[in-house]
């Protein structure tokens with residue numbers, strides 16, 4: 001058989017010696033091993049590629065989730081006025097449980113930062129009826145109010161009665177001007193508090209008729225207004241003391257379930273900053289729970 005193979009299949013001049021055959025076998029084996037290794041490497045590359053793609057996909061999903069979460073938090077801070085919200089504001093002075101809305105008008109000023117420090121320390125969210133002309137002067141303070149979860153409401157631009165109460169339209173103009181300044185300060189062009197407080201209050205006075213008409217125009221523009229039913233008296237006298245403000249709080253909240261408390265964070269109201277920790281402690285002691293307008297308007 002061997003002779004036959006040698007004779008017919010391998011020409012005489014290509015006859016291999018035993019040594020040559022061994023070398024050939026080794027070469028063949030090396031080739032096979034090489035092919036197998038190459039194939040394995042290919043498989044490895046495919047696997048690495050697949051893992052990389054998987055990782056990329058997970059990363060992409062994590063980025064999307066993070067963006068969605070950020071967007072959800074952004075939206076959460078944009079007030080939306082629903083019919084229920086309007087009803088809530090209309091019935092603000094009645095409630096089943098004792099609740100207190102701390103409100104600060106006419107700011108921001110240099111007093112706003114220490115007020116924010118106190119509110120942070122006490123874990124309380126309040127409402128700031130900012131004045132456009134002061135927002136212009138301290139936009140970074142307005143941003144801090146917003147970032148710390150307080151409700152920024154609207155008190156118009158000028159606080160000058162003769163200019164704001166020229167007509168219902170001038171009231172709306174002042175609202176819009178203040179609103180735009182707030183938007184710029186907080187870097188949120190969709191912001192609209194939908195909540196206005198008439199300078200000097202809504203009730204009575206020589207501009208009562210204009211205010212009454214303005215109320216309707218505001219409502220047509222999806223804006224409600226709110227006054228107060230309690231106060232610390234910081235604008236009742238030129239030089240109030242801490243004791244005076246505490247007494248006014250006690251007198252005006254007494255026997256009320258739901259209180260909207262008027263205070264001021266204008267430049268001159270230093271005593272309000274001083275009295276605030278005591279006012280908060282007093283209200284807590286009376287069983288009031290602190291709320292801000294996010295809970296009514298959302």
Ligand SMILES: [Zn+2]
Nearest residue numbers: 105106199200
């Ligand atoms: Zn005011």
